[in-house]
Amino acid sequence: MATVTIKDAVKTYPGNVQALHGISIEIEDGELIVMVGPSGCGKSTMLRMVAGLETVTSGDIHINGEWVNKKEPADRDIAMVFQNYALYPHMSVYQNMAYGLKNRKIPKDEIEQRVQDTAKILELEEFLKRKPKELSGGQRQRVAMGRAIVREPKVFLFDEPLSNLDAKLRVQMRLEIKRLQDRLGVTTIYVTHDQVEAMTLGHRLLLMNEGRVEQIGTPLEVYEKPQTLFVAGFIGSPSMNLIPVRLDPSGNQVILGESLPLPLNNFENIVNGDSSVTLGMRPEHLEACETENALMFLQVELLEKLGADTVVYGSLDQTDTALTVRLSGIHPVDTGDRLPVTITPEHLHIFDSDTGNRLN
Amino acid sequence: MIENRPTLNALTHVTLVIGIVIVIFPIYIAFVASTHEARDILMTVQGWFGTNFIENYSTVLEKGKASTGSISVALMMWNSLVMALGIVVGKISISILSAYAIVYFRFPFRMFFFWMIFVTLMLPVEVRILPTYEVVANLGLLNTYPGLVLPLIASATATFLFRQFFLTIPDELAEAARVDGAGPFRFFFDILLPLSRTNIAALFVILFIYGWNQYLWPLLVTTEQNMTTIVMGIQAMLYVPDDINEWNITMATAILAMLPPVLIIIVMQRQFVKGLVETEK
Ligand SMILES: Nc1ncnc2c1ncn2[C@@H]1O[C@H](COP(=O)(O)OP(=O)(O)O)[C@@H](O)[C@H]1O
Ligand SMILES: [Mg+2]
Numbered sequence: 001m002a003t004v005t006i007k008d009a010v011k012t013y014p015g016n017v018q019a020l021h022g023i024s025i026e027i028e029d030g031e032l033i034v035m036v037g038p039s040g041c042g043k044s045t046m047l048r049m050v051a052g053l054e055t056v057t058s059g060d061i062h063i064n065g066e067w068v069n070k071k072e073p074a075d076r077d078i079a080m081v082f083q084n085y086a087l088y089p090h091m092s093v094y095q096n097m098a099y100g101l102k103n104r105k106i107p108k109d110e111i112e113q114r115v116q117d118t119a120k121i122l123e124l125e126e127f128l129k130r131k132p133k134e135l136s137g138g139q140r141q142r143v144a145m146g147r148a149i150v151r152e153p154k155v156f157l158f159d160e161p162l163s164n165l166d167a168k169l170r171v172q173m174r175l176e177i178k179r180l181q182d183r184l185g186v187t188t189i190y191v192t193h194d195q196v197e198a199m200t201l202g203h204r205l206l207l208m209n210e211g212r213v214e215q216i217g218t219p220l221e222v223y224e225k226p227q228t229l230f231v232a233g234f235i236g237s238p239s240m241n242l243i244p245v246r247l248d249p250s251g252n253q254v255i256l257g258e259s260l261p262l263p264l265n266n267f268e269n270i271v272n273g274d275s276s277v278t279l280g281m282r283p284e285h286l287e288a289c290e291t292e293n294a295l296m297f298l299q300v301e302l303l304e305k306l307g308a309d310t311v312v313y314g315s316l317d318q319t320d321t322a323l324t325v326r327l328s329g330i331h332p333v334d335t336g337d338r339l340p341v342t343i344t345p346e347h348l349h350i351f352d353s354d355t356g357n358r359l360n
Numbered sequence: 361m362i363e364n365r366p367t368l369n370a371l372t373h374v375t376l377v378i379g380i381v382i383v384i385f386p387i388y389i390a391f392v393a394s395t396h397e398a399r400d401i402l403m404t405v406q407g408w409f410g411t412n413f414i415e416n417y418s419t420v421l422e423k424g425k426a427s428t429g430s431i432s433v434a435l436m437m438w439n440s441l442v443m444a445l446g447i448v449v450g451k452i453s454i455s456i457l458s459a460y461a462i463v464y465f466r467f468p469f470r471m472f473f474f475w476m477i478f479v480t481l482m483l484p485v486e487v488r489i490l491p492t493y494e495v496v497a498n499l500g501l502l503n504t505y506p507g508l509v510l511p512l513i514a515s516a517t518a519t520f521l522f523r524q525f526f527l528t529i530p531d532e533l534a535e536a537a538r539v540d541g542a543g544p545f546r547f548f549f550d551i552l553l554p555l556s557r558t559n560i561a562a563l564f565v566i567l568f569i570y571g572w573n574q575y576l577w578p579l580l581v582t583t584e585q586n587m588t589t590i591v592m593g594i595q596a597m598l599y600v601p602d603d604i605n606e607w608n609i610t611m612a613t614a615i616l617a618m619l620p621p622v623l624i625i626i627v628m629q630r631q632f633v634k635g636l637v638e639t640e641k
Contacts, residue, residue, distance in 0.1 A: 053535050074541035086532035090554040099550070100540035147540075 002064035002077075002154035002187050003029050004050065009059035011045050011211075019045045020211045022059065032181050032188040034202030036195060038234070042211040043191040047157050050189060051080050064154060074103070079148035080157040084164065085140050087132040093119075093143050094128040097150045118150040121180070138169045145177070149184065156181070156188040162197065174200060195235050199223070207231050225349075229356035232280045232349055238311060238324045241281045244353060254279060256321060262295060277359060280349030283311065283326040286341045288333070294340030298323055300333060312339065387618070394612035401607050412608065420612045425597050429585050433613050436590040441620065443508045443578065443589060444571030450513030451567050452560055459522030460548055464534065474523075481516040485577060493580055503584045512577060518563055525559050526552070561631030569621045590617045 004027040011020040019042045027033050035043045048054040050061055052073035061068050068076050079100075087096050094115055101111045119125045122142045132140055141161065148156055161177070162170045178201055181188050192198055198205050199219045207214040207222065207230070214234075215227040226232035232240045245254040245262070253261045254277075262279075297317035304311040310331040313324050317338065325341055333339055350359040393401050394417070396410030421434045461467075462474050485492075492511045501507030529552075537547045578589045588596075594617060597610045625632065 051535075051539065053538065073535075073539045078539065080536070080539050082532045082536060084530060084532055086530065086536040088533065088536070088551055090551075090557075099537075099542070103541035103546060147536075 003027060003062075004064075004155055004187060004189065005060075005062040006046070006050070007060045007062075009046065009049060009061065010057045011042070011049060011054065012057045018211065020049075020057075023206075023208070023211075023213055024059075025206055025213070025216060027187060027189065030185045030187055032178075032190060032201060032203045033206055034190045034192060034198040034204075035206045035208060036192055036198035036202075036234075037208035037214075039193055041208045043193070043208055044159055046208075047080075047159050047189060047191050050155070051078055051157050052076050053080075077154040078157055079151045079153040079155075081144045081148050081159065081161045083160040085132075085144040087140060087143055087147070089132055092129050092131055093124060093135070093146075096132070096143055097146050100147065100151050114150050114152075115146075118146045121149065122146050137165055138173065141165060141169075141173060145180070149180070154187065156186050156190075158188065158190040160192055161190075162192070163194070170197075177201065195237065199235070207234065209234075225358065226280070227358050229278060229280075229351045232351065236282055236284075238283045238326065240349070241283065241286075241323050242351075243279045243281075243321055243323075244276065245279045246276055256316065256319065276353050278351040278353045280351060281323075281343055282347065283324040284309075284328075285347035286323075286325040286343050288325075288327055288331065289340055289342045291340045293342055295342045296323075296340075298325060298339040298341055300335050300337045300339055303333065303335060305330060314339070387615075390611045390614055394608055394615055396608050398606040398608050416608050416612045417616075420609055420616065424593070425606060425609045425613075431585050431588055431593070433590065433593065433616055435586060436588050436593040436613075437616065437620070439508075439587060440572055440589040440591065440617075442505050443574065444568050444620075446505060446509035447512050447571035447574075448564055448567045450509060451515040451518050452563055454513055455515045455518035456522050456553075456556065456560070458519045459526055460552065462519075463523055463526040464544075464547075477516050477519050479516075480514070481520070485512065489576065489580065496581055502581050503587050507581045508574075508578055508587075508589075512571070512574065515567075518567070521559065521563065522556065525556060529555065558631055558634040561628050561634070565624055565628050565632045568624050572621055 006023055006025050006027075009020055009023040010018070012018045023042075023046055025033065035046060037043055045054060049056050050063075052068065052071055052075075056069045063076055063078070073080075088099065091099065097115045097118060098111050101114065106114075115128070116125070119128055122145060124139070124142055124146055127135060127139060127143075132143065135143065141164075144161065158177075162173050165173060174197055177190075181201075190197075190201055192201075199222075202219060204216060204218055205222050206216050209230045215222055215231045217225075217227075222231060222235055226235060226240075229242065233242060243256065245256050248255055248261070255261050256279075298312065298314040299317055300312055300314045302313040304313075307330065308328070310327045310329070310333065311324065312327060312331075312333060313322070315321055316323050325339070327333070348360070351357065352359055389405060392406050392409055395413040396406055397412050400406060400410060420432075422432050424431045424433050424436070458477065462470060462477075496502060496507050496511060499507075501510070533551065534547060537551055542550060573591055574589070575591045575595065578587075578592055579595075582588060582592070590613070594610065594613055597613060
């Protein structure tokens with residue numbers, strides 16, 4: 001049980017590659033934080049710095065109040081699950097799980113007890129004598145988790161642990177990790193590039209882009225009030241419609257393209273110098289409606305009928321601004337149709353086009 | 361080959377049989393010769409076994425050949441065995457340790473040391489034999505086992521092979537071990553060494569044969585007859601100034617000289633092939 005505090009963590013790799021530009025977060029005891037962002041944004045680097053596998057260029061990392069920047073990984077009382085599992089190929093499942101305990105000079109019968117208990121939790125009992133290569137991907141994944149759990153560490157670190165699994169297994173293991181973390185209550189940092197994993201697993205998300213924090217918040221906060229354009233585009237599927245518009249000085253409409261006004265209000269208190277902003281609308285918040293209530297019209301170009309939803313791709317009437325709409329259920333709409341759509345004002349997001357920051 | 365074409369099958373078999381005959385034939389002649397009396401094979405080549413098998417071989421093992429000072433071949437084989445095993449164990453331990461250092465530790469001039477080792481690949485024993493002799497002589501190691509073994513145990517080839525193998529082991533494995541609390545020694549003995557098992561087996565076979573067949577170096581550093589190795593022994597037996605050459609004795613020695621390498625290969629064959637073709641990961 002522990003807190004983790006990261007303060008202004010900076011990482012510069014040899015050759016002056018700056019991977020992290022000052023990451024800060026306070027992680028509470030028992031919390032599951034998901035670090036999420038596109039490939040190459042520095043997630044693994046941050047995690048490995050917490051693990052002690054990578055030196056800290058500047059900044060401080062505390063685990064349970066203790067400054068650990070200079071500590072060896074083994075002395076930080078953390079356990080890590082690697083993307084490719086990194087199981088010891090020549091050791092049996094039992095030996096893989098016992099190895100960390102053995103190195104800590106824990107008595108043999110206690111090791112036996114703990115490995116058996118962990119194997120029971122993960123349903124690995126019948127595989128204890130097998131070598132990793134005699135296991136399926138999902139089973140190896142479990143062993144990797146077992147190796148972490150059996151150590152009863154202060155902090156779990158996961159680096160994209162599910163990305164080598166097939167889609168179905170991934171969903172299953174995702175639930176299992178969530179359940180385990182709830183049950184064990186161990187502080188966890190989980191790294192992934194998959195926003196669905198992030199949204200479903202995390203108590204809070206830390207969104208990263210190019211070595212910087214974009215936003216820290218609960219999944220719902222991040223979804224409902226993305227603080228930057230990057231977060232707006234990253235979270236949600238299909239991703240948010242982001243349309244460059246101009247704010248009308250009157251404050252009760254925005255102007256799209258040259259002269260297409262959208263009578264939207266709720267923007268009275270937005271002040272923006274040159275009044276060029278980006279309007280964000282989630283596809284699932286746009287609704288089909290009667291022609292007389294329509295805010296805008298969508299020229300339908302492509303349809304994806306998924307059963308539960310119908311995703312409509314098209315462009316706004318008389319412009320070439322692309323727009324995606326997600327209608328729930330099966331909808332009687334066809335390519336070539338002119339679909340009237342509307343949206344409630346509280347679902348609108350306005351961002352400064354230059355800085356990317358949220359304005360409303 | 362997935363297809364099943366009878367003519368092709370026959371052809372492959374014929375080719376293989378011819379190959380085997382070519383290899384086996386001289387060995388067969390040598391073995392047959394070693395079972396005859398000396399005068400039966402002086403001017404001719406015998407096609408079938410004689411009756412002196414036990415007599416010849418016990419003579420060889422106990423007394424050797426009179427014309428070369430009657431050192432028993434058993435002693436020669438012992439000398440060769442000690443030398444070969446010394447070379448094998450020395451070469452493997454030194455090279456696996458240097459490869460470990462070069463791959464897993466960051467120290468100043470790491471690449472410089474690697475290239476130094478690599479460059480010595482181009483210098484076989486024969487090139488540096490005179491200075492090496494000088495060093496060994498000054499250390500007082502002439503006519504000793506260490507003198508036979510030490511100068512031969514540095515091995516750039518084996519270091520390079522181990523390095524290449526270590527580079528194929530994912531970094532995460534070393535990191536997992538670090539998180540699991542394994543220091544450099546633990547990591548080496550618990551993880552690296554077991555993973556290198558098949559590579560070690562393959563090198564063991566290759567290096568044993570290399571060590572067993574050493575000729576020039578033992579010839580230089582040994583002057584006492586009881587330090588003679590078997591390859592030197594055979595060479596000496598070929599030269600008989602004015603006497604009847606006992607070819608049966610020479611041939612028996614040759615056959616005996618072949619045995620240990622063959623045995624090693626048979627015993628380690630499985631691991632050897634594995635080590636050459638696959639890396640278990
Ligand atoms: N050992 C390294 N040396 C130099 N640059 C590195 C090293 N490891 C990672 N990087 C760089 O740091 C950045 C972040 O990498 P990483 O943390 O692995 O990203 P992520 O895990 O988010 O995909 C990348 O641009 C990558 O090229
Ligand atoms: Mg990564």
